[in-house]
Amino acid sequence: MSEPILRISDLSTRFFTKSGQVNAVESLSVSIDEGEIFGIVGESGSGKSVLARSIIGLIESPGQITGGKIEYRNAPLADEFRDAHPDAVNGDYVDLRSLPEEAVRSLRGPSFSMIFQDPESSFNPTLTVGEQIAEAVEVQRRASSNPRSTKARTSSSEYSLGSYAYGAVMPNRSFVSSKSKDRAIELLQQVGIPDPEERVDEYPHEYSGGMLQRAMIAQALAGEPDILIADEPTTALDVTIQAQVLNLLREIQDETGMTVLLITHNLGVIARMCDRVGVMYAGEVVERGTLSDIFDTPVHPYTKGLLGSIPDLDTTGGRLQPIDGNVPSLMDEEMGDRCYFADRCPKAMEQCLEEPDDASVDGGTDHEVKCVLAQTEYDESQALGDSHFGGGDT
Ligand SMILES: Nc1ncnc2c1ncn2[C@@H]1O[C@H](COP(=O)(O)OP(=O)(O)OP(=O)(O)O)[C@@H](O)[C@H]1O
Numbered sequence: 001m002s003e004p005i006l007r008i009s010d011l012s013t014r015f016f017t018k019s020g021q022v023n024a025v026e027s028l029s030v031s032i033d034e035g036e037i038f039g040i041v042g043e044s045g046s047g048k049s050v051l052a053r054s055i056i057g058l059i060e061s062p063g064q065i066t067g068g069k070i071e072y073r074n075a076p077l078a079d080e081f082r083d084a085h086p087d088a089v090n091g092d093y094v095d096l097r098s099l100p101e102e103a104v105r106s107l108r109g110p111s112f113s114m115i116f117q118d119p120e121s122s123f124n125p126t127l128t129v130g131e132q133i134a135e136a137v138e139v140q141r142r143a144s145s146n147p148r149s150t151k152a153r154t155s156s157s158e159y160s161l162g163s164y165a166y167g168a169v170m171p172n173r174s175f176v177s178s179k180s181k182d183r184a185i186e187l188l189q190q191v192g193i194p195d196p197e198e199r200v201d202e203y204p205h206e207y208s209g210g211m212l213q214r215a216m217i218a219q220a221l222a223g224e225p226d227i228l229i230a231d232e233p234t235t236a237l238d239v240t241i242q243a244q245v246l247n248l249l250r251e252i253q254d255e256t257g258m259t260v261l262l263i264t265h266n267l268g269v270i271a272r273m274c275d276r277v278g279v280m281y282a283g284e285v286v287e288r289g290t291l292s293d294i295f296d297t298p299v300h301p302y303t304k305g306l307l308g309s310i311p312d313l314d315t316t317g318g319r320l321q322p323i324d325g326n327v328p329s330l331m332d333e334e335m336g337d338r339c340y341f342a343d344r345c346p347k348a349m350e351q352c353l354e355e356p357d358d359a360s361v362d363g364g365t366d367h368e369v370k371c372v373l374a375q376t377e378y379d380e381s382q383a384l385g386d387s388h389f390g391g392g393d394t
């Protein structure tokens, strides 16, 4: 098996708000293999979107990544920065946090792209859908025509850096060649937009929600990304369209072999799509493993709780809330060093008042759990009462 394409270690992202510090992502570590679909699942507010945005450098004030590494395996990129930024480079890996901001920005499109939950917000209403997809194609072509590019794999001698290579990665309105427009039509066709030759010249408001979601996938694919981050890509869609869009993602992933990080609160989506899964709770990955580790032999009581309430694909509106109580607010002063799930956990014991370590289940495998139950049997005489959690009302 090859080395992971993305290696996230001890990542912490915080928001310094007026009402206090929010620990949205807390010392999170996860590795993603090349060509897999890795799912992140968790309830609303568990930090999934903040994780996604942290990876591609889209955390804005008052948010800040305060610790950890986001290492991306890309040998040409590592070579490019080895001398100027030795701290950022480790073998074939580059730590995105240690790269200059513009370098990270230039990876958006060709290396990483993202599909958001709500497509309206990711299209500019004043440009046609086709223009915006074609722009993403142009970005990819500029990147591949750059000899130092991370993407020398697309042959592109006919595209020179030309006059529009002034570093703006997503220009608002740029010269779009007819080649790029043709490619945009092809992409629209690939994602199942009917009459793509006409649709390419329409504005976002002329598309239905489902079509715009597909168009956003087309736009994300235009850059031929190594890693696609899809944050709740189908949540806003109705059931049939949801299934179609998921199938489409799967097909495209099969064809291109790209790596996908799929974020969802829906375990049904995970089961249908993913190779491996990370279960997220209160900013941490509390259990990770293959689909079968998670579905057949879950260890963490939170994972078990989620599995007890697998929503159908058609319960799109409802949020997952399998277990009494809520995800903690993630305010720093309320977090402390303990298992964050303990106050909702049916098997909480005295020792859960200390922070659990990541422990591997059955040794050796990839199945890891942040819970004392990975190594200890539940002991009722150690059970925690509500009194430990300030009255325990939920
Ligand atoms: N810009 C921000 N300012 C302050 N707090 C934020 C900001 N963005 C996110 N948070 C907080 O970070 C935590 C994690 O939010 P996040 O959006 O990552 O959750 P999520 O798992 O994606 O939830 P959902 O399923 O609802 O999308 C939440 O407590 C949220 O309030």
Ligand code: NI
Pocket (backbone or CB within 6 Å): 048, 049, 050, 231
């Ligand atoms: Ni989210």
